Amino acid sequence: MGRAAVCAAALALAVACTRPTQLVYDAEVAETPVGARHAVHSERIRELMAGLDRLERGRLPQAMDVELERDRRIDDVARAARDLAESAGELADLAPKLDLDAVKREAFVGHARALERDTRALADEAPVLSVAAMRERTLAIRTDCDRCHDQFRVDPNPVEP
Amino acid sequence: MRGAPRGRHWRARLEVGRRAGCALLLLLLALRPHAAAADDPLGVRLGRHLSESPQLVDLEARRELERLGVTLQLFYNQYLGWKARGAGSDATGHSGSYDFFARVDAEESLGLPGLSGLFHVKGQYDDQINGDVGALSDPVDDADFDQGIYVDELWLEQSLFEGALRMRAGFVEQQTLYDRNAYANSEDRQFMNSYFDNNPLVPLPDALSAALIVTPVHGLELAMGVADADNLPRSAGFDTAFDGADSLDAYFEARLTTPWARGDRPLPGALRLGVFRDGRSRTVFGRVHSDGEPVTERGHWGGWLSFDQAITREDARSEQGLGVFARVGYADPDVNSIAWLWEVGGQYQGLLPGRDHDVFGVAAYQAIAGDRYQDRVDSDFEGEAGIEVYYRCMVLPWLTVTPDLQYIVDPGGFDDTQDAVVALLRFRVTF
Numbered sequence: 001m002g003r004a005a006v007c008a009a010a011l012a013l014a015v016a017c018t019r020p021t022q023l024v025y026d027a028e029v030a031e032t033p034v035g036a037r038h039a040v041h042s043e044r045i046r047e048l049m050a051g052l053d054r055l056e057r058g059r060l061p062q063a064m065d066v067e068l069e070r071d072r073r074i075d076d077v078a079r080a081a082r083d084l085a086e087s088a089g090e091l092a093d094l095a096p097k098l099d100l101d102a103v104k105r106e107a108f109v110g111h112a113r114a115l116e117r118d119t120r121a122l123a124d125e126a127p128v129l130s131v132a133a134m135r136e137r138t139l140a141i142r143t144d145c146d147r148c149h150d151q152f153r154v155d156p157n158p159v160e161p
Numbered sequence: 162m163r164g165a166p167r168g169r170h171w172r173a174r175l176e177v178g179r180r181a182g183c184a185l186l187l188l189l190l191a192l193r194p195h196a197a198a199a200d201d202p203l204g205v206r207l208g209r210h211l212s213e214s215p216q217l218v219d220l221e222a223r224r225e226l227e228r229l230g231v232t233l234q235l236f237y238n239q240y241l242g243w244k245a246r247g248a249g250s251d252a253t254g255h256s257g258s259y260d261f262f263a264r265v266d267a268e269e270s271l272g273l274p275g276l277s278g279l280f281h282v283k284g285q286y287d288d289q290i291n292g293d294v295g296a297l298s299d300p301v302d303d304a305d306f307d308q309g310i311y312v313d314e315l316w317l318e319q320s321l322f323e324g325a326l327r328m329r330a331g332f333v334e335q336q337t338l339y340d341r342n343a344y345a346n347s348e349d350r351q352f353m354n355s356y357f358d359n360n361p362l363v364p365l366p367d368a369l370s371a372a373l374i375v376t377p378v379h380g381l382e383l384a385m386g387v388a389d390a391d392n393l394p395r396s397a398g399f400d401t402a403f404d405g406a407d408s409l410d411a412y413f414e415a416r417l418t419t420p421w422a423r424g425d426r427p428l429p430g431a432l433r434l435g436v437f438r439d440g441r442s443r444t445v446f447g448r449v450h451s452d453g454e455p456v457t458e459r460g461h462w463g464g465w466l467s468f469d470q471a472i473t474r475e476d477a478r479s480e481q482g483l484g485v486f487a488r489v490g491y492a493d494p495d496v497n498s499i500a501w502l503w504e505v506g507g508q509y510q511g512l513l514p515g516r517d518h519d520v521f522g523v524a525a526y527q528a529i530a531g532d533r534y535q536d537r538v539d540s541d542f543e544g545e546a547g548i549e550v551y552y553r554c555m556v557l558p559w560l561t562v563t564p565d566l567q568y569i570v571d572p573g574g575f576d577d578t579q580d581a582v583v584a585l586l587r588f589r590v591t592f
Contacts, residue, residue, distance in 0.1 A: 059341065
């Protein structure tokens with residue numbers, strides 16, 4: 001009985017000290033400025049795809065309806081991808097306000113529109129894509145992110161020469 | 162189930178008739194709204210409710226829980242059985258079971274990276290015809306015993322290095338870890354005969370166990386582990402799990418993913434090769450101690466192969482199309498009356514136009530007697546063979562009805578026994 005109480009207390013403490021990632025995501029979306037919100041959505045897609053991987057490789061009882069849960073989780077990925085596409089569009093709309101010359105501004109808008117296009121395609125096609133194909137699409141989206149960040153992200157901790 | 166009384170008295174027959182009547186009423190209820198939809202507003206509403214609701218009880222709260230990493234699933238399975246031919250008199254029977262699953266993805270729900278768990282509660286009753294058929298296999302694998310409620314699984318799994326290493330420990334159904342198969346691994350959804358659920362030569366207890374699953378390279382997965390071989394049915398297992406390494410079952414399985422695809426449509430498939438050590442105490446055929454007592458031993462070895470492959474797929478996500486499977490098993494003939502087993506079969510989902518979720522399956526097995534058993538115990542014992550055909554019909558999104566027919570050659574392993582014909586009907590409700 002004593003051990004059970006300790007276990008229950010430890011579990012209650014763990015639950016009290018942590019928050020579900022969906023709630024963390026919801027809060028971060030609300031708190032993050034428009035220009036940085038795409039990073040929150042992108043991270044959420046990564047988390048959801050990792051969850052899908054765990055489900056797919058889970059060696060769960062065949063009596064469970066894993067397909068049903070998989071399809072619902074894919075819906076969640078599609079929803080997050082749609083949000084990311086919206087954020088990418090907002091990012092492109094921000095370009096005129098940024099301190100960039102015309103060439104760089106065009107490049108910035110191009111990257112943002114590429115991200116918007118690829119994430120919207122993922123959102124639209126998710127219902128008919130296999131999980132493996134979705135994984136490839138998310139890797140392509142990450143490449144979109146890296147291309148833009150390589151060119152425009154300011155290093156917050158630059159190394160002094 | 163061995164040893165069940167042969168035949169049924171009139172009250173049992175009445176009970177079967179009553180249950181069959183209930184099932185028929187359920188079917189009629191399900192089908193009627195479609196016929197009445199044109200002129201009956203109530204029928205239209207009822208029809209919409211029955212046919213469009215993804216679940217009988219579609220609670221938004223459950224969906225919210227899933228977003229937080231907690232998945233709840235509840236199923237009920239009802240089986241009606243009829244032994245139409247075979248040794249002894251005809252027999253009818255029925256059985257039922259429910260499964261409640263609570264799966265927690267703790268990375269989602271608690272932010273604990275890579276941790277997940279499963280809690281599986283089950284209950285069942287058995288008044289089925291398995292004993293009347295008298296086969297080595299159980300025509301209705303789901304019918305095992307009478308127990309209102311018990312914990313069937315309770316385990317935790319920790320995933321490391323993005324899933325490349327996974328550790329599972331707890332009370333585990335070994336069949337969820339080893340000898341898996343995409344088309345022949347669930348008596349609740351696929352074939353009903355026990356031999357098409359798992360390889361009968363591989364000991365796969367529900368028991369305290371630990372397992373390690375490693376993915377060294379893409380397409381290869383290695384699963385290995387140990388389980389308590391002496392676990393008593395429906396016991397927690399702490400009394401028997403730690404009484405020595407000799408009484409542990411041990412497993413090693415290599416799973417290779419097949420690489421085939423057709424255009425953008427992947428064709429999932431896998432080949433699993435495994436070896437096991439049987440930790441149960443088994444009688445060695447034909448060997449006795451000086452006092453006349455039979456010699457018993459633990460630690461005999463065997464192996465298995467389980468293969469499944471999708472041949473066609475209608476689109477990338479859909480499960481529709483043809484899939485085939487095969488199994489082979491070997492167990493030490495010194496202690497097993499059946500030394501070899503093979504089975505082959507396949508399923509086609511969406512065979513009939515407009516019936517995308519229906520599944521047609523057909524499979525055959527042969528269990529081959531071991532030489533030592535024939536030489537030392539019973540020269541007439543030859544093994545058993547069987548064929549099963551089923552059609553799983555999704556009547557409603559939450560209800561499937563599966564007529565099933567089995568033909569069992571030499572039930573029990575003796576060729577002087579009349580072949581058995583078994584007709585079954587399964588209802589599966591998803592809540």
